[in-house]
Amino acid sequence: MTTEPEVPAYRPPTLTDVAKLAGVSVATASKAINGRGEVRSSTRVRVLEAAELLSFAPNALARGLLSGRTGTVGLLTSDLEGRFSIPILMGAEDASGAGQVSVFLCDARGDAIREKHHVQALLSRRVDGLIVVGSRTDPRPPLAGTIPVPVVYVYAPSADPADISITVDNVGGGRLAIEHLLACGRRAIAHITGEAGFQAARDRAEGAAAALAAAGLPMVGDRPYFGSWDESWGRAAAHMVIEQHPEVDAIFCGSDQIARGVLETLRDFGRDVPRSISVIGFDNWEAIAADSRPRLTSIDMNLKHLGEVAGQRLFAAIDGAAPSSEEFPGRVVMRESTLPVG
Amino acid sequence: MTTEPEVPAYRPPTLTDVAKLAGVSVATASKAINGRGEVRSSTRVRVLEAAELLSFAPNALARGLLSGRTGTVGLLTSDLEGRFSIPILMGAEDASGAGQVSVFLCDARGDAIREKHHVQALLSRRVDGLIVVGSRTDPRPPLAGTIPVPVVYVYAPSADPADISITVDNVGGGRLAIEHLLACGRRAIAHITGEAGFQAARDRAEGAAAALAAAGLPMVGDRPYFGSWDESWGRAAAHMVIEQHPEVDAIFCGSDQIARGVLETLRDFGRDVPRSISVIGFDNWEAIAADSRPRLTSIDMNLKHLGEVAGQRLFAAIDGAAPSSEEFPGRVVMRESTLPVG
DNA sequence: AGCACATCCTAAAACCTTTTCGGAGATCTT
DNA sequence: AAGATCTCCGAAAAGGTTTTAGGATGTGCT
Structure with a gap:
């Protein structure tokens, strides 16, 4: 044979x-x-x-075997579908810059088992570090087990304050939105937002309340209208606000989708945006905000920058830097839905 | 010392x-x-x-060094921002299934230099294969240089027919849309779509024309309304269609965003969707289509499935299977914007 | 000529795992 | 009891690179 x-x-x-x-x-x-x-x-x-x-x-394998450094990092996301992971992911990839570092992408689908599995695989491949991207801003449990390499949590912070977390300042974002409306000359401001179960919704509402209090103004309806993050809730809530509080002259929306719904209802009611009433959204989701009628002012949380910083922090930690967390402010992206009155 | x-x-x-x-x-x-x-x-x-x-x-490095197989593949995308890469990317990740394979993610930003650089890095890491995801359906030049591992092109096919390409049947998609409108009892159908410079726009228009011809019907306006892919073009084009051809009873839109604009203009004109006129979109982008008023029927191209197939083909090719390309049909996702008349 | 020294190069070890081949011991057969 | 057969385990090599320590030249000086 x-x-x-x-x-x-x-x-x-x-x-x-x-x-x-x-x-x-x-x-x-x-x-x-x-x-x-x-x-x-x-x-x-x-x-x-x-x-x-x-x-x-x-052969990078042989090199890595010898040096103990592979020049790879693991990027663990919990939902690729979600729009928040992607810009962060891009930023993180950018941070690895000069082509020295390659990124392993893993999507855990929010499943702890799958996550553990992926971490195992990544460690087996001897990644130099891990970036964990959440899909909500609520704190998440840190990675299970002892991880022998640095870990940076982005968007969703780790519940353990000793970990490195890079997050968005949602309280500040809410404040920014209100301050912008005030600067436009508005005084009767309502807040329509998503599920109260989300830390992001609560934080933004808190910032909004604080900014109004600082200006000595009440919130229209006394408290935020919590609901869901989508357009139909925006339509429904706007309906209620207009009927119960016809004096309202600005609405701060917890998402751009909500804002789209709000705009639609205001149009139905014949309220002129931005002349009679201003609307501001949140997230600055181009596809939603940039082509509405009128185009939507929104708070942009600079997610890509967040990812870049996360990458930089990770590389620093790999080189022995001490861990430290950071929270980033957003910025107002102004379009026609909040043109100043007068 | x-x-x-x-x-x-x-x-x-x-x-x-x-x-x-x-x-x-x-x-x-x-x-x-x-x-x-x-x-x-x-x-x-x-x-x-x-x-x-x-x-x-x-240590997977040592193992790979010895066996010549690393259990890694490179995923080369040309635009992470774009919505088409993401579902494909998810599918491809899924295909690697049982956790045997890890995926290197690289975004070339549509830059040939950067692409070459990434390919170099991936080969240096001894990936077992490459998946190349395009952002447009126009054929793209194959990877430069001789690649010693199998390559699968997804969404954007390789210009070289000898390569493995997994693509979407846009002609069929256009046909599907028209056939659905015909089945709803419509006879005066217009087509508003994106830039004629996109193969996708031309293909969908071709399929639409073929389906209308097969039914012995003309296209309202005689030819498609090419423009851009966004909402404002949808609004503008719908305006033209309604004024020039008030008899129109259905509009096939080349994207969901265009369809949103169309819906808005129809509402302005007091045309009842779906009673007086039907509207169908393309892409089935949940955020855009699923919460409009009325909710939008759309063609879904099953991009995630495309990614899965690409992954499977790649693994097969790695195991020595012969290369072969495949084109996948879409499907109608029906919502309220095309409820049958009567 | 003999020595010190600078310059350039090579042999060998190390990194960690897998696989092959052969050896040691135990059990069974006659 | 001697040989044959089995079962289990260990030694060693391979895979490609980097680094260390030392070897071989050639040059300059006395």
């Missing part, structure tokens, strides 16, 4: 191949390529030419 | 540690853990207990 003559599998060129072609030892080839050690320049070019010729690419 | 007494760096447990603790050789430990070779069951449990105790995780 003869063994099948296997097709000679393609074998990527190794440093040995390069060295042989250049007529030097592997050690010399390594030094020539990495610019380390004493190598005569004529030898160096000979090696580099050989490497070029073979289109040699150093 | 004394060298600083380094903090003893944490060293992940190796198979040697496990073997030592269990009182066996590394070879035996390996066999016990991987269930290979002849190992007495009492020895096996001893090894497994030791591994558990040290929370040993096999």
Whole structure:
């Protein structure tokens, strides 16, 4: 019985191949390529030419095995569908910048089992660090087990304050929105927002209340209208507000989708935005806010920047920096729905 | 000059540690853990207990170095922001299923230089294969240089028909939309869509035209209204259609955003959707389609499934399967904007 | 000529796992 | 009791790279 003559599998060129072609030892080839050690320049070019010729690419596995650093990080997200993960993910990828670092993407679907599984796999691949992206701003339990590499939590902070968490200042965001409406000359402001079960909704409402209190103004309806994050709630709530409090001259919405619903109802009622009443949204979701009628002013939480910072913090921690958390403010992106009166 | 007494760096447990603790050789430990070779069951449990105790995780780098298979694939996307990459990306991640495979995520931002750079890095990490996700359905140039691993192109096919491409049947999608409107009893159908520079726009229009021709009906306005993919074009184009062709009783829109604009203008004109006129969108973008007034019927291209198939094809190709491309049909997701008349 | 020294290069070890082959001990057969 | 057979385990090599320590030249000086 003869063994099948296997097709000679393609074998990527190794440093040995390069060295042989250049007529030097592997050690010399390594030094020539990495610019380390004493190598005569004529030898160096000979090696580099050989490497070029073979289109040699150093085996990162072997390198990582030896150095203990792989130049990879794990990015653990809990919902890829959600719109919050994506910009953060982009920022984090950007932070790894010069191409030294590659990113493993894992989606745990909010499932703790799956998460554990992914972490296991990532550690097995000897990632240098982990970034954990949440989909809500509510604090999340830290990764289970002891993780031998630095971890940075983004958007959703870790429940353990000793961990590194990079978050958004939702209280400040709520304050910003109200202050913008006040600056536009508004005085009778209502707040329609999402589920009270979300920390984000509560925080934004808190900031809004604080800003109104500071201005000595009541909130129209006395308290926020909590509901859901979608358009139909925006329509329904706006209906109630208009009927119960016709004097309202501005509405701060907890999401751009809610704001879209609000705009629609205001149009039904013949209320002119922004002349008779101002509307401001939250999230600055381009697809929703940038093309409505009128175009929607909104609070942008700079999620991409959040991701960049998370990446930077992770790399710093890998290099031994002390952990520290940070919270970032948002900014008002002004469009036509809050043109000042007068 | 004394060298600083380094903090003893944490060293992940190796198979040697496990073997030592269990009182066996590394070879035996390996066999016990991987269930290979002849190992007495009492020895096996001893090894497994030791591994558990040290929370040993096999070093995937060493394993990959030896076997030539890393169990990693590269996912090269051209725009993470775009909504098309994400579901595909999710599907591809799913396909890698049982946790055997990890995915490197790279965003080339549509930049050829950056793309080359990323490919280089991925090959250096010895990925077993590559998935390339485009953001438009227009064919794209294949990856530059010779790639020593299988490559699957998704959404945007490779310009080289010898490559594996997994795409969406936009012509069929256009046909589906028209057939649905016909089934609803409509006869005077217009088509408002995005930039003619997009293959997707042209394909959908082609499918629509074919379906109308097959039914012996003209297209209202004689040809599609090409414009841009956004809401404001939807509003503007609907305005034109209504004024020039008041007899129109259905509008097929090239995107859900266009459809939103169309719905808004129809409302302005007092045209009742779906009683007086039907509207169907494209993409089935939940955030846009699922909460409009009325809720929007749309064509869903099953992008996640596309990603899954791409993953499966890639793994098959890695295992030596012959390359083959495939095109997938969409499906109608019916909501209130196309309730049948009568 | 003989020595010190700088320059350039090489051999070998290390990183961690898997696999092959052979050896040691135990059990069975005659 | 001697050989044959089985069962289980260990030694060693391989995979590709980097680094350390030392070896081989050649140069400058006395």
